[in-house]
Amino acid sequence: MSVPSIESLEAQLSQVSDLESLASPLENAKRLASYKAMDEHFLPLLASKIPEWSKLSTIAEFSVVEPLVIGIGSGSTVVYAAERLGEIKRVFSQYINDLNLICIATGFQSENLILSNNLRLGTLAYYPKLAVAFDGADECDPQLNCIKGGGACLLQEKLIALSADKFIVVADDRKKVPYLSYSWKIPIEVVNNAPTFVENQLKKEFGDDLKECDIRESMPKKAGAVVTDNFNCIMDINVGPVHNVKDVHQRLKQITGIVETGLFPNVNCAAAYFGNSDGSVEKIVPQTE
Numbered sequence: 001m002s003v004p005s006i007e008s009l010e011a012q013l014s015q016v017s018d019l020e021s022l023a024s025p026l027e028n029a030k031r032l033a034s035y036k037a038m039d040e041h042f043l044p045l046l047a048s049k050i051p052e053w054s055k056l057s058t059i060a061e062f063s064v065v066e067p068l069v070i071g072i073g074s075g076s077t078v079v080y081a082a083e084r085l086g087e088i089k090r091v092f093s094q095y096i097n098d099l100n101l102i103c104i105a106t107g108f109q110s111e112n113l114i115l116s117n118n119l120r121l122g123t124l125a126y127y128p129k130l131a132v133a134f135d136g137a138d139e140c141d142p143q144l145n146c147i148k149g150g151g152a153c154l155l156q157e158k159l160i161a162l163s164a165d166k167f168i169v170v171a172d173d174r175k176k177v178p179y180l181s182y183s184w185k186i187p188i189e190v191v192n193n194a195p196t197f198v199e200n201q202l203k204k205e206f207g208d209d210l211k212e213c214d215i216r217e218s219m220p221k222k223a224g225a226v227v228t229d230n231f232n233c234i235m236d237i238n239v240g241p242v243h244n245v246k247d248v249h250q251r252l253k254q255i256t257g258i259v260e261t262g263l264f265p266n267v268n269c270a271a272a273y274f275g276n277s278d279g280s281v282e283k284i285v286p287q288t289e
């Protein structure tokens with residue numbers, strides 16, 4: 001059997017337009033954005049690892065030597081990114097002995113996503129350098145600064161995003177905002193006995209700009225506060241519109257008891273894909289000043 005071209009394998013991947021419609025236009029939009037992002041950022045990476053592909057004469061002859069390390073985030077949108085990666089692995093594994101594809105999770109949900117799509121789970125300790133990380137966002141501004149943490153995974157999400165050569169956001173179009181804290185509060189991960197201390201420090205630091213400061217509750221599923229994968233709690237705060245993302249992040253970070261903030265000033269976010277309910281996807285790359 002001859003080895004098919006990479007392009008013909010890519011053509012074996014499902015076309016979103018041929019897939020059964022999901023429960024709502026919003027879910028279709030999330031899937032569309034995720035599939036497009038995965039195709040545009042993972043497939044070229046995979047192709048670059050198998051440059052001698054055309055010279056192979058037998059199937060299952062080739063293994064990728066260097067691990068391809070990918071971050072898979074949390075939330076409801078990245079579910080479709082993991083699904084697409086699982087499909088790519090399935091199709092290419094017909095011809096490649098070992099893709100050597102390792103996925104790093106941003107938390108409990110993300111681990112299950114990786115495993116349920118038959119992807120190989122690795123740890124950040126063992127694979128500290130990622131080629132690319134895919135994740136959702138609660139808000140994303142034109143410079144691709146983000147608010148994350150709607151699913152309380154912000155600490156691990158930031159570790160994974162910053163460990164990657166590039167970070168790719170997948171979202172529906174509700175997440176595209178002119179500036180951060182447009183409609184979302186900022187989640188902050190706080191040591192679990194420190195919310196009162198932190199609130200007092202926030203009042204000192206932000207004065208009247210601190211409009212809301214709530215401990216995130218788990219009710220009705222559990223009485224009491226949400227406990228993160230790192231056994232901390234989450235506070236959702238409103239300090240007004242955030243225009244200088246780095247500055248607000250740093251002012252929060254210097255408060256003892258705040259482990260991490262859900263503000264993600266853009267360091268390596270290369271693109272954001274926003275799925276629209278009309279079936280289109282808008283791709284945004286950072287604006288240069």
Ligand SMILES: O=C(CO)[C@H](O)[C@H](O)COP(=O)(O)O
Pocket residue numbers: 073074075076077078135136137138147148149150151152153154157171
């Ligand atoms: O930051 C997150 C979890 O901590 C999520 O990525 C964010 O909340 C977006 O979720 P969704 O894709 O469900 O809109």
